[in-house]
Amino acid sequence: MTGRIVVSGLTKQFGAIRAVDDLSFTVEPGTVTGFLGPNGAGKTTTLRMLLGLVAPTAGSATIGGLRYADLPRPLAVVGAALEASGFHKRRTGRAHLRILCAAAGLPARRADEVLELVGMTPAAGRRVGGYSMGMRQRLGLAQALLGDPQVLILDEPANGLDPAGIHWLRELLRSLAAAGKTVLVSSHLLSEVEQTVDDVVIIAAGRSVRQGRVSDLKAQAQSAVRVRTPSPDRLVQALPGVTVRPGPEPGVVLVERMPAADIGRIALAVGVELHELTPVQSDLQDLFLALTGSQAGVR
Numbered sequence: 001m002t003g004r005i006v007v008s009g010l011t012k013q014f015g016a017i018r019a020v021d022d023l024s025f026t027v028e029p030g031t032v033t034g035f036l037g038p039n040g041a042g043k044t045t046t047l048r049m050l051l052g053l054v055a056p057t058a059g060s061a062t063i064g065g066l067r068y069a070d071l072p073r074p075l076a077v078v079g080a081a082l083e084a085s086g087f088h089k090r091r092t093g094r095a096h097l098r099i100l101c102a103a104a105g106l107p108a109r110r111a112d113e114v115l116e117l118v119g120m121t122p123a124a125g126r127r128v129g130g131y132s133m134g135m136r137q138r139l140g141l142a143q144a145l146l147g148d149p150q151v152l153i154l155d156e157p158a159n160g161l162d163p164a165g166i167h168w169l170r171e172l173l174r175s176l177a178a179a180g181k182t183v184l185v186s187s188h189l190l191s192e193v194e195q196t197v198d199d200v201v202i203i204a205a206g207r208s209v210r211q212g213r214v215s216d217l218k219a220q221a222q223s224a225v226r227v228r229t230p231s232p233d234r235l236v237q238a239l240p241g242v243t244v245r246p247g248p249e250p251g252v253v254l255v256e257r258m259p260a261a262d263i264g265r266i267a268l269a270v271g272v273e274l275h276e277l278t279p280v281q282s283d284l285q286d287l288f289l290a291l292t293g294s295q296a297g298v299r
């Protein structure tokens with residue numbers, strides 16, 4: 001059991017909406033991979049197909065070479081936290097986990113171990129109905145960790161966590177990857193996961209728009225200059241051979257791998273008015289918006 005996740009040509013059609021469209025990517029053991037895209041991009045649908053909760057229209061999603069439904073002991077292989085709302089409100093966090101332990105043939109003390117792991121020991125005896133969103137997220141994570149799985153699949157785990165909680169989550173995910181686990185974590189904010197993940201898979205409107213090392217993405221973002229001009233087309237014409245990407249808003253372009261001073265000089269020479277000329281310091285979110293922007297928005 002290698003724990004490698006392989007998604008290949010995965011497609012899901014809901015009526016007129018192609019929620020996931022010919023998506024392929026791989027997640028390696030020992031890494032944390034960020035699965036990113038704006039609202040409605042198809043992240044949750046993809047994760048649900050990986051977990052056998054939604055049948056693909058085409059393509060496949062496997063974990064360690066097997067479809068979820070074919071895994072002999074799925075709880076020991078994959079832990080998932082899809083949404084932090086499916087808890088029985090009147091049960092305590094500990095009772096909730098103990099019931100799952102019993103169902104999975106795990107000793108009851110495992111419930112307390114995972115509660116400790118997610119920092120929930122003080123709230124273990126309280127009813128879930130009284131938990132904050134962040135506490136429910138932590139309980140969902142505890143549930144995912146119950147079977148000490150090789151693979152973790154987490155949908156927006158940072159939602160509702162405060163900055164200290166996000167820092168804690170980062171450390172936890174890094175330590176799990178360091179222990180050889182495969183970690184796939186979705187988010188609609190690149191900035192939220194950029195310090196946590198090794199690799200990214202970015203989707204928009206169900207399709208992959210970028211995959212690779214987050215360090216490569218950072219290098220690309222860092223070398224861009226943000227230019228605001230009423231004449232972006234004329235500026236682009238004056239920069240032949242230079243990569244110019246659309247910015248996050250109209251009238252803004254991102255010029256890659258050219259110093260701001262050179263861009264300013266060329267703009268002056270061709271009489272293009274500039275309203276802003278800013279080297280972008282690791283503004284990954286701008287790059288993310290540029291990659292997903294034209295397809296953003298709820299479908």
Ligand SMILES: Nc1ncnc2c1ncn2[C@@H]1O[C@H](COP(=O)(O)OP(=O)(O)OP(=O)(O)O)[C@@H](O)[C@H]1O
Nearest residue numbers: 014017019038039040041042043044045046188299
């Ligand atoms: N069961 C369903 N029936 C019909 N349409 C669906 C269903 N599930 C999802 N969709 C549609 O598929 C598209 C992708 O939804 P999905 O929830 O996968 O996106 P997401 O990237 O997880 O978004 P978010 O960040 O908002 O959670 C949306 O247009 C959504 O309305």
